[in-house]
Amino acid sequence: MAGRKRDDIITADTFLEGIWRENPVFVMLLGMCPVLAVTNSVMNAIAMGLATTFVLIGSSTLVSLLRNVIPKQVRIATYIVIIATFVTIVDYVIQAISLDLYNALGAFIQLIVVNCIILGRAEAYASKNRPLKAIVSGLGMGSGFTIALLCLGSVRELLGSGTLLGFSVFGAQFEPWVVMILPPGGFFVLGAWLLLFNWLRERKASPEMKEAVHAR
Amino acid sequence: MHADSLTYIFLNAAIVNNFVLALFLGICPFLGVSAKLKTAVSMGVATMLVMLISSICAYAINNLLVAYDLEFLRLISYIAVIASAVQLVEMSMKKFSPSLFRALGIFLPLITTNCAILGLALFQTAKEYNFVQSVSYALGAGSGFILALVLMAGLREKLELAEVPSVSQGAALSLMLAGILSLAFMGFAGLGA
Numbered sequence: 001m002a003g004r005k006r007d008d009i010i011t012a013d014t015f016l017e018g019i020w021r022e023n024p025v026f027v028m029l030l031g032m033c034p035v036l037a038v039t040n041s042v043m044n045a046i047a048m049g050l051a052t053t054f055v056l057i058g059s060s061t062l063v064s065l066l067r068n069v070i071p072k073q074v075r076i077a078t079y080i081v082i083i084a085t086f087v088t089i090v091d092y093v094i095q096a097i098s099l100d101l102y103n104a105l106g107a108f109i110q111l112i113v114v115n116c117i118i119l120g121r122a123e124a125y126a127s128k129n130r131p132l133k134a135i136v137s138g139l140g141m142g143s144g145f146t147i148a149l150l151c152l153g154s155v156r157e158l159l160g161s162g163t164l165l166g167f168s169v170f171g172a173q174f175e176p177w178v179v180m181i182l183p184p185g186g187f188f189v190l191g192a193w194l195l196l197f198n199w200l201r202e203r204k205a206s207p208e209m210k211e212a213v214h215a216r
Numbered sequence: 217m218h219a220d221s222l223t224y225i226f227l228n229a230a231i232v233n234n235f236v237l238a239l240f241l242g243i244c245p246f247l248g249v250s251a252k253l254k255t256a257v258s259m260g261v262a263t264m265l266v267m268l269i270s271s272i273c274a275y276a277i278n279n280l281l282v283a284y285d286l287e288f289l290r291l292i293s294y295i296a297v298i299a300s301a302v303q304l305v306e307m308s309m310k311k312f313s314p315s316l317f318r319a320l321g322i323f324l325p326l327i328t329t330n331c332a333i334l335g336l337a338l339f340q341t342a343k344e345y346n347f348v349q350s351v352s353y354a355l356g357a358g359s360g361f362i363l364a365l366v367l368m369a370g371l372r373e374k375l376e377l378a379e380v381p382s383v384s385q386g387a388a389l390s391l392m393l394a395g396i397l398s399l400a401f402m403g404f405a406g407l408g409a
Contacts, residue, residue, distance in 0.1 A: 029387055032247070033331045037240035077299065084292040091291070107338045110291055114331040116244060182402065183238050187395030194388035202383060 010133050018140030024117045025148035026197055031117040034108050035149060036186035042165050045153030046146070047101055048108065051090045053142025055112050058086040060126040060138035067127045079122040080113070087112045117145060155189050156180045222352040225345070229356030232407050235332045236364035237398040242332030246365060247390055249323055256369035257362070258316055259323055262305060264358025266327050267336055269301040270294075271354035274337035275347055294337045295328075302328045332361060367397060 024030045034052070038044045059082050063070075070078050091109050095102045102109070112118070121141060126134040157163060160180030162170045179185050235241045242263075249259045277293050306324050309317045317324070327333065336357050340350045371393055380389060 029247070030244075032243040033240050036243060077296075080295055080299070081292060084295055088288060088291050092288075107335055107342070110338055111241075111331045111335060113291060113295055114329045114334050116329055119329060179399070183240065184395045184398040184402065186240065187391050187398055191388050191391030191395060194386075194391065195384055198383045198386075198388060 010136050014133060014136045015140040015143075018137060018142070018144040019147060020144070022141075023144045023148060024141055025145060026193065028117075030120060031115045031145065032190075033111065034115065035152060036183075036190060038105055038108050039149055039152040039156055039186060039189075040160065040181040041104075041157045042150065042153045043101070044104055045149040047094070048105060049142070049146025049149045051094065051105075051109060052112055052115060052118070052145055053139070054090055055083060055086045056118050056121060056142045056145075057135055057138040058089075059083045059118055059122055060134040061131055063122045063126040064129060064131040064134035070127075075127065076119075076123070079119060079127075083118055083122070084113050117141065151193060152186070152189050155193075156185055160185060220349070222348065225349055225352045226356035226359075227407065229353050230360035230363065231401070231404050234360045234364060234401050235335070235357050236361060237394070237401045239335070241335040242330045242361060245323065245326070245330055246368060246394070247387065250365055250368040250390075251372055253366065253369045253373055255319060255323075256365045258320055260358075260362030260365045262309070262320065262324065263327055263330060263332070263361055264355075265305050266298070266301050267333055267354045267358045267361075268351070269304065270298045270333055271336055271340060271350050272347075273297045273301065274340065275345075275350045278341050290341070294334060298333050298337070299328050332357065364397070368394065371397075 018024070022028060025032070025035050031052075034048055038048045059079070062082050063079060066078075087110060090112065094105070094109060121138065125137055129137070154164065157165075158169060159177045160182075162168060162174040162176045177185075180189065229235070233239055236243065236246050245259060245263070250256050274294055274297055277297060278290065281287055281290055281293065302325065305327075306317075309320075309324070336354060340353050343353075345353055368390075372390065375389070375393070384392075
């Protein structure tokens with residue numbers, strides 16, 4: 001154990017950075033397609049988040065275990081085959097659990113293969129770290145992705161159909177904003193979340209500048 | 217128009233169910249490569265070429281897989297086909313148009329992870345298109361992708377000169393723009409079935 005390097009140690013940060021500081025959706029803007037496409041209801045968002053997290057953890061583990069075996073030249077192709085294997089598993093599992101859910105998510109389950117978060121993590125993290133650390137980090141990234149999907153899904157379902165997880169929130173007299181569950185709504189809601197985060201970051205970065213503006 | 221006719225399939229993929237603005241496929245290059253009109257056009261053409269090649273290959277491979285009862289290998293073989301098609305386009309571009317090859321740089325290999333291409337292969341399988349219909353679908357999807365990319369790039373080039381609040385710079389503004397474009401494309405929805 002004396003030979004273990006310092007950066008091998010797993011800290012809370014290994015898990016947390018995927019959720020906040022390096023959130024794949026809000027900070028790194030990766031994997032946008034499923035983020036926009038399947039978040040028209042909370043249920044779809046949760047299912048997509050869990051499926052992606054499973055693939056992320058599975059492929060991270062395998063890539064990390066095989067990191068000394070895979071030749072450098074064909075690593076990307078190997079990663080893609082590993083990822084595609086896990087996605088095929090998820091595809092069949094969801095089909096077995098709920099056909100309704102499978103139909104709602106459509107081709108986007110199979111499209112997890114080309115989600116850049118997963119390939120990016122395999123290349124940049126799992127191939128350089130021990131399996132346990134890769135799993136913890138994969139869990140963090142997956143949670144960050146799921147949370148981001150939930151952020152979008154809840155807003156869009158709330159405004160677009162007036163419900164949350166299928167339960168009515170605003171009552172019968174609420175006129176739903178149908179545009180929110182249609183494609184443009186996805187762009188608008190994600191744009192609005194990014195605006196909010198930009199605003200928070202800017203406010204945090206320059207309190208003195210803000211004071212100066214107020215003093216004028 | 218008959219739902220199986222080639223014109224219908226083409227228009228459906230290009231405009232009514234535009235891959236980028238209605239189906240949310242290929243958002244990464246849509247946001248990443250749309251800053252300059254010129255690169256947007258060449259990226260769009262390269263993507264369309266890859267779409268065409270991989271659509272034809274995917275059609276052939278799917279027939280082979282169905283014949284041998286190996287459908288569970290579909291995803292893996294499709295992604296392998298797409299990766300090779302990208303390699304092919306990259307090599308021929310390097311040979312015939314080195315300047316374009318240099319201009320596109322890193323974005324060429326990234327076409328592999330463009331979900332519009334895998335999506336196209338999966339959709340044409342799900343819709344059970346025959347060979348000619350698949351080609352028409354691929355051409356439509358490719359033109360739709362070019363259209364969306366060019367529209368966005370044109371808007372963003374103009375926007376560079378505009379004064380916007382610092383909070384809304386970057387991705388947030390692009391997404392809002394994309395939302396408005398998508399809203400406009402919804403007007404075509406009446407054309408579809």
